[in-house]
Every structure is written in C-alpha cells, then in structure tokens.
Amino acid sequence: MKIVDSKQFLLEKSKRTKEDVDFDQSVLAIIREIQKNGDVALKSFTEQFDGVSLDSFQVTKEEIEEANQIVDETFIHAVKNVKKQLIDFHEKQVETSWFMEQSEGVVLGQKVTPIEKVGVYIPGGKASYPSTVLMNVIPAKLAGVSSITMVTPPDETGKVDPQVLIAAKVAGVDQIYKIGGAQAIAALAYGTETIEKVDKIVGPGNRYVAEAKKWVYGQVGIDMIAGPSEICVIADETASPKYVAADLLSQAEHDEDATAVCITINEQLAQNIQAEVAKQLQTLDRQTIIQTSLERNGRIIIVESLSKAIDLANEIAPEHLELMIEKPTEYLPFIKHAGAIFLGEYAPEALGDYFAGPNHTLPTNGTATFSSPLGVYDFMKKSSIIHYTKSALMKAAPFITTLANAEGLSAHAKSITIRKDEEDA
C-alpha cells in the first residue's frame, strides 16, 4: 500500500475522474425488448445470461420452506437481531404529515404518504448478500410500502441462495422473482404479464443494472447509481495500526475497484499501518482481490494536521469515514460530506455494514456531496396542501395577478379575478 502526500493523492484522483454511467445500446435493447415482449423476453434473457430456462419466475413457498431447512440457525438468529437493530434506528426517520394555520383563513400543510410498490434488486452470482436484503427492505416496510417485490438472478440450476431467501422472509418481502440484470430492472419499471410494475426501484447491482436503472429513472424512481465501495480512515497517533489495517483490508476485499484510503498526520504511523496491511494480508482469503484493489486505489496519505485531514476527507466525500483519533466528536462538526461516519477505534466499518442500525446503502463516488444513506425517507413522498378562504384569497390577489401577468400567463390571473368579480357582482 503506497504512502503519498495529499498533493500526489489529489493529482492521481483528478486523473481518475468520476465516471459517468454510459449508455450501452445493448442495455437499451434489452429494456425495449422487455417492454415489447414481456415474459417471453424475460425468459429468453434469463436463458441467455443466467444459463437457465425457467417455467416460472416466482420463488414458491416451498422453496422458502426448503431454505428454512437448509440454513443454519445461528444465521437466522443473527438476521433477526440485525432486523431489530435496523428498525430501532430507521423508525426515527419516519416522517409525518403536518399542517399550519398560516394566517386567518389560510391552512397550509405537507401530507406524507408511503410509496405503494417498490422493487428491490439483490445481486446474485458468486456473491450472496442477505444483509443487503435487510438494509433495503426494512426502511421500505417502516415507511408503509404495501408491496415489496424482490428480484435476484438465479444460478444455473434455477435456484436462489437460501440465505437471501431467509433474509427476505424475515424482512417481509411480498414476492420474489428469479430474474436479474437489465431485464429485471425493465420488468420492474414497465411490468410484464407476471411482474407487476413498481413505482421505485432500489438496490445495488453490476454495471448493466446501474445503466438500466439510470435509463428507467423518470419512468420509476430509483435510489441511486451505486459505484464501488470506499473507506477513508483518519488516524492520529492514538490509532492502533492493527485496527486501521484491518478496516482498510475489509474494504479492499469487496472487489478490485474498491477504494481504501487512510489519512494520517504521522509518518511513523503511516509506515506501521503499511506494515500491518502487508502482514494481515497474508492471513486473508481474498488476497488477489485485495492486492489489486490496494494497488489501484489503496493509499496512505500524510498531511500536516488533523484539520487538513478533515479538509481532504471532505474533498473525497467518502462512502465510509472512520475517525480513529483521540477526540473524534470534536472533529465531527467539521465533517461536511460522508455517507457514514464511524467514531473511535471500536466502530469499524463492518459494524455498520452488518449490525449497528444505520443503513449500509450509502452514497459512493463522491456523491455524498449531494445524497444521503438509503432511509425511510426514500420510501415516502410528500404532497403540499393549500386551503384559502375567499377573503384570504382576495388579500393575496394583487400579488398573484401581478406575477401572472408579468409572466404573460393571463388565464392564471383570470382564475383569480373571476373569483373576485363574483364577489363584486
């Protein structure tokens, strides 16, 4: 893992500009085909991409029952405990409607309602992510979403990971379909004979899923365009190089494009972390992935002061930010952009990934500058309420007609004055 200064780091970073999700014509072709031919197209793409011919996409009760038999009890117990933790945190995010009597005869308000139908994409293939099921479904349930459809690609035998099925059952998913890729996103966005169209699609996926989500955005809502995972650890001389190294390595194991960065003010510490990374790496399962990821994006950056470290972290706007410093809460007010902030040496990222309660679906790729962790608020929406009495409207009338006429929209003005004329008549 390279040690660099902040200038070098920023220079490298500027060369790796944020990549746009580009539009592949093949992704568009898949979407259009699903729109046109529904289930028939879905079946054919599933054969082509997942290598299995399915007579029915829906996961049956029997399959869920079977998963219940296969899966370890310790796992089910853990899933149920995590569910509790997630509910505990996320229920604080539930918003309620409010009304105000603004002045005599004027009532304004904001009505909050759940989104009705939500689609959750869960990646399949080599990786299995039951935790992602919980993280996406539980806030939707708390919001009051009435129908949650989960989609996940089947393996070559037409099965779905039983752990993912258990997580879906515990979280409260309403229906599960064995479909994946851009075709699953299109099916959720437009509906087919068997898949009901949803209002919003959430959940991570590969490049094709991300492209398809961007494409259907507007037709349905989407949560975000997720990029590879990132960690930024700020460490001072009180930090344990062992812990810092372990957390950097845990991030790097995600995939070759994951980013693990440490910012420190102490050169000796930088070297100790570097040595620890090399040492611990030897004991880990996913060494090749970690090595590639660290080579590409793993850096230990030395800066002059903690406040410089915070500035740099704000510039990075990392998905995960760990403050492994003596007084983390003192620096918290200066953190402007980060998906999740971990304070102190006993709050490693993995705690947030799996257990603590806040969502692990977080803005990546610098998008923490404008977006938030997935939350209950992503599954609720607002309607404004306006009620005026006649006399209140008459008081407002001159302002409305002035602006409407200034914009050349005289029928707007007329819709006010016609109510006045009535009064005068």
Added chain:
Amino acid sequence: MKIVDSKQFLLEKSKRTKEDVDFDQSVLAIIREIQKNGDVALKSFTEQFDGVSLDSFQVTKEEIEEANQIVDETFIHAVKNVKKQLIDFHEKQVETSWFMEQSEGVVLGQKVTPIEKVGVYIPGGKASYPSTVLMNVIPAKLAGVSSITMVTPPDETGKVDPQVLIAAKVAGVDQIYKIGGAQAIAALAYGTETIEKVDKIVGPGNRYVAEAKKWVYGQVGIDMIAGPSEICVIADETASPKYVAADLLSQAEHDEDATAVCITINEQLAQNIQAEVAKQLQTLDRQTIIQTSLERNGRIIIVESLSKAIDLANEIAPEHLELMIEKPTEYLPFIKHAGAIFLGEYAPEALGDYFAGPNHTLPTNGTATFSSPLGVYDFMKKSSIIHYTKSALMKAAPFITTLANAEGLSAHAKSITIRKDEEDA
C-alpha cells in the same frame, strides 16, 4: 373540451404512455464538447443556439442595477411578498441532526448538512419565469447552500429578462451566467474555466435540458425530470362551473402539451363546465395554445361517485389536484398521489403557482407516485453516525462475524475479531 367516462379516459391514457426521456446523440455531443473545451465550447454553442456572441457569460452588477431601474415597483413589491410566503412554509422543512443513545455504549445519529454548491436552471426565450427563480432558490437558501449559481439563456441581444434578474437578487442568488440548454447543464455538472462545478442542478427546462440533466445525473444530483404541467379538478354539484373552467384554462395556457382534466359525478355540471370553458376561452390571450392543449389532453370525465373520482385521481397522480367539493378535508385522507392538493373553491392552482408558500416545482407525468415537491430537503443531505465502546462491540461481534462469513467476506469478520483478540491477549 370532450366529456368522457373513466373507461374511455383510461383507454386514451394507456395509449399515451409515459414517455421516457430518450438520449439524443446530439445532446451527448454537446456535453462531451463542454467537458473537453470548456468556455470555448460554451461560447460557440451560445452563438449557435442563442444567436449571440458573448465576451463574458456573467451577469454584472451594472446589469442587475439596470434591471432595478427598468422593472415596475409593484412587481418588486410582489416578489418580496412572495419570498416571505415561501420562507414561512419552507422553513418548516429544515431538518436538524439527531443522536440517540441506543444502548449502553452505543451512540447512533443522523447528521444533516446542506449541499454546498447548487446550480439553478431558469428557462429563457419567449417565456420569463421570475416565480421559478424564487421557488428554486429560496429552499436552497433555507437549507444553507453556500453558493447558488443561476444560469439562463440570453436573448439575441445578449440580455436576460430584468424581472428574472430582480427575482434572483431578491432570492439571494450568488452568481448568474447567461448560458442555456444542454451546454449550461454540462457547464454546471463538470465546470469550465469560468463556471464552477456544482453538486446539484435544479430547475425546469425544455427537452434538451431534461435530457442533459438525466445524462449528468450521478455526476451531480438533479431535482427531477420535469414534464408538461397538469391539473386534475374533482368537482361535485357544489362547485362553480365558472371557477372550474377558469382553473382548467389556466393550466391549458402553459403549453400545447399541458393537461387539464376535470372529474365530476354530475353530468349537468360536466356540460356547464364544458360551456364555461368554451365561453371563457374567447376572452383569453393564449387561445391557440389553450385550444391545442384542450384538444390533446383536456377531458371532463364523469364517474359514479366521489370515491371513484378519488380512485381515478390516484391513478393519474396529478401534479396539481383541486378538490372543488363540499367537504374537501373529508376526502383528503384518501388522496395517495398528487404533487399539490388544493382544497375548496378559493384555492385555485394559480394561488399555489405564485403565492401561497408551498413549492410550485412539483412531480409531473405520474411521478407523484414516487416523488415530492421541491423542498428544503432537496438541498440537505444526511450522514449516519456510529459510535460503539469496546464492550458494546464485543456484544455485537457474534452477529457481525456470522453475517460477514455467510457473505464470504472474511476480512470484514477479521476487522471485528482482531479487536476481540487484543482484549484476550
């Protein structure tokens, strides 16, 4: 204006499926050119599309001073009053950070911070929309956005509408540039020599602006993809046909693609509204636009009951919904999807467009099923906070390692156990 039943209406509607914003290669070419050549490209596109060669894009203090001289005092007074109204409503939306002591040694929280840099697109050309400036800028100011950049295309003489400049000044815009179209969106998303890159872009625009916004989404945040404006009026026998007609016409004057729909339970009322529309139309300025819009999308729909009317409105999920019925508040709980809801006969849409306080930037095209009016929440974002003590982490450890190992991410598990081992050592 045609009278139809709900079956006919839904049939017509199903044929007019929600249109995706498609990606025009020419829009992409403009964006890439701005990324590559910055100001030079911006200057050249402004010559090409706005027909004017500008030496400097920025609106000067002198130009704003000049606007102040030209513009009517009544207008300035109205703008200031609307600002007050908007602040009054929107300040209720300001969110604050919160923390919870979840259990012993566990502090969780949600830190709320403003987005730093926002770009606001204001359409130019034939139309001038000072009200849109207020509606987009005031929630951003309340959120605490530190830099607001407004862009709006210049006319052929290189000028910007003075009313728009006054609204920008009153609202508190930090800098204004005379650029428009896809090139302005690209300049805000990627930055050029003179235009600073922003974190989020809001504001309405034509098809090219919408496409460009969808394209740069992910690189920056965007508010929504806005479609043509819509109204749905639910009217019972207590409604005044005159008022209903006036409100439908006010919507139809926006443009040829605007949608004005009335749902009623009374055939006589339907005919009276139809007659009123025809009569009032004669007195209005924008007759050709209104006629085209009504022909395309204007319908009076007769249904059997008020509850059927509400069901249909929920299916439409209109941008604006007026309840011109005897007891509007009794039906409010059943409204699930609408951008803004206007209660009673003295709350015409124009009141909300210009004065009442809630935002007039609302979800169109059925997107009220998953999105909200523009608000302060669009200019703030959240970071999760996690702090655990050692003993709290040790209690959570078995759950975390179980899930991490189940997902095959052993370095995640290791980042927990390494902290445990230390304890045991």
